[in-house]
Amino acid sequence: AVDGAKRMQVLINDLLTFSRVGRLNDARVGVGLDGALDKALANLGAAVEESGARVDRPEKMPEVVGDPTLLTMLWQNLVGNALKFRRPEAAPHVTITCEPDPDDPGHLSLSVTDNGIGIPEEFAEKVFVIFQRLHSRDAYGGTGIGLALCKKIVEHHGGRIWIDTAYTDGTRFCFTLPVTADTPVRAGTHTDEKALT
Numbered sequence: 627a628v629d630g631a632k633r634m635q636v637l638i639n640d641l642l643t644f645s646r647v648g649r650l651n652d653a654r655v656g657v658g659l660d661g662a663l664d665k666a667l668a669n670l671g672a673a674v675e676e677s678g679a680r681v682d683r684p685e686k687m688p689e690v691v692g693d694p695t696l697l698t699m700l701w702q703n704l705v706g707n708a709l710k711f712r713r714p715e716a717a718p719h720v721t722i723t724c725e726p727d728p729d730d731p732g733h734l735s736l737s738v739t740d741n742g743i744g745i746p747e748e749f750a751e752k753v754f755v756i757f758q759r760l761h762s763r764d765a766y767g768g769t770g771i772g773l774a775l776c777k778k779i780v781e782h783h784g785g786r787i788w789i790d791t792a793y794t795d796g797t798r799f800c801f802t803l804p805v806t807a808d809t810p811v812r813a814g815t816h817t818d819e820k821a822l823t
Contacts, residue, residue, distance in 0.1 A: 627683045645755055658805075659687035659724065659736075666701035673709045678717040681705065687724045688734065690803050692783045700779045701738075703772045704799050708740035710795070716741060727802050733785065739798040750789040776801075 627716040667674065674681065682701065690697070705720055712718045716787045719741045727733040747754060754777040787801035 654691055655694065655816045657692050657697050657699070658689050661699045663687070664692060665698045665703060665721070669698075669702055670706055670709065673706065677709050677712060678719060679709055680717065681722070683722040684724045686806060690734070690783070690805055692803070696779045696782070700776055700801075701755075702711040703776050704738040707772065707799075708738060708742055708797070711740075711742040711810055713741065713743055718742065730802065732804055735780045735800065735802055737790070737795065737800045739796065741796040743796075743799050744794065745789060747791040750791050753789070754787070795797040 667681065668790040677761075705722075708720045709718050721737075721739045723735075723737045723739075725735055725774065753773050755774060776799075779786050780803070784804045785802040790798040790800050
């Protein structure tokens with residue numbers, strides 16, 4: 627009963643967060659993607675340390691216009707999934723990239739790639755639907771809201787998110803975010819990496 631009550635409280639909190647995206651205190655300010663990622667990694671510090679994860683990231687990412695709290699949540703959910711759905715025999719290795727979108731000059735193309743258990747191609751769309759889970763709660767915790775929240779956050783900011791099904795050594799989430807006219811975007815920003823161990 628106590629476990630059920632705790633799960634229900636977590637679910638209610640997650641649902642409130644999901645429902646508030648774009649409605650409550652919607653900030654539209656310049657947000658450094660680096661700063662948002664820094665906060666997300668700080669929040670995930672215990673999981674990074676416990677799993678022995680390595681996180682490779684661009685040396686410098688540009689600023690976008692958006693909500694800093696939501697963009698931190700986006701990073702936290704994507705990197706958190708990479709840490710959670712890891713292979714038991716290997717420490718997580720997460721690679722984050724950021725470069726101009728070749729298909730849309732007004733957007734950034736970003737990705738979060740891991741070496742985890744992966745997502746079968748037939749579930750590539752299903753995982754973004756609220757409450758959809760591919761594993762039992764006993765195997766992996768969570769409420770089934772995280773990726774639906776990511777999709778809502780990205781779309782709220784004018785981008786899109788998908789899984790790169792051609793990548794089969796884990797999971798690669800790709801997403802786009804619009805940049806402002808005065809945002810400097812350099813190609814190849816993903817080549818300089820910082821490692822966290």
